[in-house]
Amino acid sequence: MPRLVVATEAQRRARDVLTASAWGRLLRPAQFLDREVTLRAHPFAVEAMRTWLWVEGDEVCCSCETFEVRARRGPVEGRAWLVASVFTEPRLRGRGFARSMLDALALTLTGPGALALALFSEVGAPLYERAGFVAQPTWDVVLPAETSVLPTDTWRTISAGPAFPPAGDGELELILSDAQCAWHVERERFYAKALGRPAPTGHLLVRGSSSLAAAASFQTNELHVLWYDFQDDGEAESMLREACAVAGACGLGAVRVWETTRFPVPSGGARRSRDDELPMVRPLDGGAARWTRIARGLWA
Ligand SMILES: CC(C)(COP(=O)(O)OP(=O)(O)OC[C@H]1O[C@@H](n2cnc3c(N)ncnc32)[C@H](O)[C@@H]1OP(=O)(O)O)[C@@H](O)C(=O)NCCC(=O)NCCS
Known part of the structure; x- marks a missing residue:
């Protein structure tokens, strides 16, 4: 053995x-x-x-x-x-x-x-x-990158993971740390340099009471939302539009959101069950x- x-x-x-x-x-x-x-x-x-x-x-x-x-x-x-x-x-x-x-x-x-x-x-x-x-049952929301509008917001450095309320009875929850998010950003930087691709300048977006963190995945040519905490449907929509503009500015094809809480899918997007x-x-x-x-x- x-x-x-x-x-x-x-x-x-x-x-x-x-x-x-x-x-x-x-x-x-x-x-x-x-x-x-x-x-x-x-x-x-x-x-x-x-x-x-x-x-x-x-x-x-x-x-x-x-x-x-x-x-x-x-x-x-x-x-x-x-x-x-x-x-x-x-x-x-x-x-x-x-x-x-x-x-x-x-x-x-x-x-x-x-x-x-x-x-x-x-x-x-x-x-x-x-x-x-x-x-585990899993859903993604995928949105096409936006190339006709430039990003308008200032994205910051990720300084904390999401602060979710306690999960339901008996459910397991793995805690996402800012250190793990920073590891994704390091990975993004590595690929950007190796492939000569532009990368996002910041990775955390805050609007009102909502926030969203994202990093480029050059292997899949997508901007991946690392976590989000949407408190308001309007903020969710406008932040996802901004993420689509960042993806477009970096030459990425789409924004992919792993669904952790349900939110209205912006027009042009699709909600899909994930098999990979x-x-x-x-x-x-x-x-x-x-x-x-x-x-x-x-x-x-
Ligand atoms: C996946 C991997 C680790 C399996 O190693 P292994 O020692 O052969 O695994 P086991 O002998 O315990 O089990 C074999 C089973 O793995 C599954 N499997 C292996 N490769 C697979 C593949 N590409 N797609 C789907 N299932 C696969 C099958 O169920 C297979 O069973 P089968 O031979 O009856 O079809 C090996 O194929 C590998 O190193 N692949 C490349 C790297 C990789 O994809 N790793 C997995 C990342 S999640």
């Missing part, structure tokens, strides 16, 4: 060379290696991230990363781990290594306050369902597999 070990920086770099085939799109191999080192050096990753290897003898059978975040279930405060970059080399696939590594991870990440493992699947639900994860980056959760506390308010900023 393989064993789970935390990777050293040298082992991480060796893994980067292999995972470039899965996640290096748009970048040259050297740029992908640079991306990984740059993002790992960001304060959010230094604090929250670990790379795990599923090792048998001298061979790495599978690997993944975890990002520890604050979490709560009702009044109980604790922590959860976002699992990312699950990777098995092509020659080792289909032997159950990913599933067994995730089981081992769930046994390892236990203890007081351990509430859940969560992930965003790029390969649908079946693999992760076999590892005890449950897919599918949020899934595996409770570690024996509670229900119900994860609520899954903001895009939590993606890792």
Whole structure:
């Protein structure tokens, strides 16, 4: 049976060379290696991230990363781990290594306050369902970029995550920090520089009692709303129009909003169920597999 070990920086770099085939799109191999080192050096990753290897003898059978975040279930405060970059080399696939590594991870990440493992699947639900994860119903609102109107507002630096009221009874909530949002902005900056693309000048928009944070995803050519807190339908509409203008000014094709609370979809937009980056959760506390308010900023 393989064993789970935390990777050293040298082992991480060796893994980067292999995972470039899965996640290096748009970048040259050297740029992908640079991306990984740059993002790992960001304060959010230094604090929250670990790379795990599923090792048998001298061979790495599978690997993944975890990002520890604050979490709560009702009044109980604790922590959860976002699992990312699950990777098995092509020659080792289909032997159950990913599933067994995730089981081992769930046994390892236990203890007081351990509430859940969560992930965003790029390969649908079946693999992760076999590892005890449950897919969450998820909706996106997608709006076309606006190229005929320039952005008018001043966007600021993200200084805090959203302050949502407590979630419903028994529901799991993962807390989005400003550090994790800043990690998205670092990622945006990296791609903007590597690809020679213009990036937004600020990432937080406040209008009246509402706010919205966003960062460019050059891989998908979209502006992603990391979180929003709309207190007023008119403010929601005008802020989303502004986000569309920012997307247009940066040459992005669309604005994508992961729905955390319902708001009226502005004309020209569409509300769609999401089948990629599918949020899934595996409770570690024996509670229900119900994860609520899954903001895009939590993606890792
Ligand atoms: C996905 C991945 C980690 C699975 O690793 P593995 O060790 O082969 O996984 P297991 O043997 O435990 O399970 C295999 C199952 O994974 C699922 N799976 C693997 N690749 C898949 C894909 N591209 N699309 C959908 N399902 C996939 C299938 O359900 C498969 O079961 P099957 O062989 O009966 O069809 C591996 O294929 C990989 O590294 N892919 C490239 C990176 C990636 O996409 N990672 C996932 C990010 S969320």
